[in-house]
Structure formats: structure tokens, C-alpha cells
Amino acid sequence: MTSKPDTSLDYGKIPKQVKILLTASFFAAFATVGQITIIGKQVFDMTGNALDLGLLGLAEFIPVAILAPFTGPLADRKDRRKIFGCALLCEAIISFLIFLYIATNPTSVLPIFGLMLLFGVARAFATPASRALPIDWAPDDVVERVVALKSVAFQAGIIAGPATFGFVFVAGRSLPYLTAVSAYLVAACLLLTVGSFPIKHLETSGARQAFHDALEGLRFVRQKPVLFGAISLDLIAVLLGGAVALLPAIAEERLGVGAIGLGWLRAGVGIGATLVAVNLSFRPLRTHIGRSLLVAVGVFGCGTIVLGLTKNFIVAFLALVVLSGADAVSVYIRTSLVPLATPERMRGRVLAVEGVFIGASNELGAVESGLTAAAFGLVGSILFGGVGTLAVVVIWWRFFPDLRNVERLTDVKPDTS
Helix, strand or coil: CCCCCHHHHHHCCCCHHHHHHHHHHHHHHHHHHHHHHHHHHHHHHHHHHHHHHHHHHHHHHHHHHHHHHHHHHHHHHHHHHHHHHHHHHHHHHHHHHHHHHHHHCCCHHHHHHHHHHHHHHHHHHHHHHHHHHHHHHHHHHHHHHHHHHHHHHHHHHHHHHHHHHHHHHHCCCCCCHHHHHHHHHHHHHHHHHCCCCCCCCCCCCCCHHHHHHHHHHHHHHHHHHHHHHHHHHHHHHHHHHHHHHHHHHHHHHHCCCCCCHHHHHHHHHHHHHHHHHHHHHHHHCCCCHHHHHHHHHHHHHHHHHHHHCCCHHHHHHHHHHHHHHHHHHHHHHHHHHHHHHCCHHHHHHHHHHHHHHHHHHHHHHHHHHHHHHHHHHHHHHHHHHHHHHHHHHHHHHCHHHHHHCCCCCHHHHCCCC
């Protein structure tokens, strides 16, 4: 009989700075997802147009796509902790500006879109730095556990944020944005308590060199079938399955619930993901990594189809729990696989490239959902995304055998000899 692994020993090996980073990640997710949920509701209340929900995602994505050639190399040259902290401070300032605008009881959504463009700029800097830090700071023997705990912290924020912001919205339409300001400031202050740690940095500088470095990161991804397959799978699948962006419309038109009901629907996304992430933090995936990734994306597609068909709040909530749990498995695998398969000196560049893909899958997925909702109706849009996601799984299973056959995460680590 084999003995159980000593998980307490593994947790004891997690450095203090990583634990602080996990706490900061919770507050950042709490503020970001809670705020985006309320912004989506307010925009839909003002216009009644599902397409505007997609355009919100586009406003967030455009800066990420434009700035990735520079933010990735910057994260390889400078202190990633400071970059992440400064980005959080910028997000706090933008949230305060949104508060000031909403407090005037506005009728135009254009300033909101402008402020979300600025928010996307801050996220463009935050993403590659924050994604690389857990891998930078975690000892090799607990990397998988730290990645799972990072997901737990993020998903806990996704649960607490929308639920809390929904109740705060009832108390005052502009108050959720002050809540976001407070959470971003807490996250930034936590990072200030952590000193710098020695990490291999890129020594080059200059805009032309930065663009060259970004292209090097893109070439690295393209030349690694496992990386290219994993990132592109997430891009296409979530691009098609971005029904979560339509939750304000689903809550009102299909389920007949208000801000609190919407908050709990959005929290359901975090609940499903957190249940899975907590389980993975105790029992990390060890084998059948590639096949597990593809199956998880398939379950995500099935959950999306159920969400599109139901008019029952409980069924919709459970569908969101299931599809988000499946998504948590795919996110866990990808967020472990991509940094582990990338040399430390290139992580900022590669994660910036991945950030564009992931930003495209989430924000452009919102645009796709908004456009198809305008063309085929709300139900047609969700079903189109769910069925399309299942088709993507079949195609990637056939044409990316290197990804499908990944057995263990350690199999993808680069040779540093």
C-alpha cells in the first residue's frame, strides 16, 4: 500500500512572498471581475443592446494587443513586482474616474468605453508580470501547487467580487467603483511589502529592440507545437464560448433577475472554478495532461449549450458552475504548461504573447457573442458558441498530437544544459 503525499510539507515550502502574491491576486480579481460585472449591467441598462457588452470586451482587448510587443520585453527587463504594483495603482485611479462619472447619473456610454480602454492599458502591463511572478518565486518542487493556489486565489476573487458588488450596487449605483478602488490599493500595498528577488533579466532596451524581442517570443511559441496548440485552443474555444459576457442580457431577458441575481450568476463562474482549483491544489494533475486539457474544453462547450437552452435560474447557475469548473482545468494546465515550457529569460515575452491570445479569447469572445446575438438572437449566439467549441476540440485532437500526447507537465520543461 502506498502512502499519501505529505501535502503539509509542500505548503510549508511555499515562500512568504508567494503567499503575499496570492493574497494580492485575490484582491485584484475581486475588484476586476466585480467591477466588470457591474459595468456590463449598467451599460446594458442604458442601451439595451447586447452588442455593447461585446464592445466593452473589445475596449479592454485593443490596448493589450497593441502594447504586447512592449509590455512583454519590459517584464523581462524590469522588476515584475513593481510593474504589477504600478498597474494595480493605475487600475485604482481608473476605477475612481468611473465612480466620478457614474455618480453624475450619465446617459452616454461613450466615456465608459474610453475609461475601459485606459483600463486595458493597465492590464496590458499587469498581465505578463503577474503571470510570471508565481513561477519566478516558487521552488521547483511546489510549482504545480503554487499554480493551483494562484488559481484558487483568483477564483475566490471571482466569487466574492460579483456577489459583493451586486449588493453594493443596490445600495448605490456608483459605490461598487469605490469598492474596486479600495481592493486595488490593498493589492498594491501588499506587493510593496515584498522585496525584490534575483531573476534573470533581459538587458536590451529601446522600442525597436522591444519589438524584436516580442517577435522572438512569438516565434518561440510558433515553433513549439505544444505551446502553440495549447494557446490557440484556448483562443478559439473561448472566442466561440464567450457566453459569460452576455450574462447581463441572460439575467434580464431569459431568467428575469436583477443585479443581485446577476451577481450570483457571475459568482457561479467563480464557485465552479474554485471548487476545481482547490481540488487541484491538493491533488495536482500528474498524468494525461494533454488529453485532460482537450476533454475539459469539451465539457466547457457542453455547459455553454445547456446555459443557452435553459430559462431556469438554478439550471443556469449549475451550468455556469460546470463550465467554469471545466475551464479551470484548462486554465490550470495552460498556466502551468506555458511558463514551464519557456526559459526563464523569455517568460515575459512569451507570456505577453499568450496574454494577447488569452485577451483575444476573453475580450474578443465577448465581441463575438455580442455580434452573433445581434445576428441570431441571444439563444442562437450561445448555442453557436457551444457547438463551435465542441468542433474545435475534435479538430485539435486530430491535428495537434504533440499536445494530446503530453503525459506530464515535466515533459515540456526546456533543456537548460
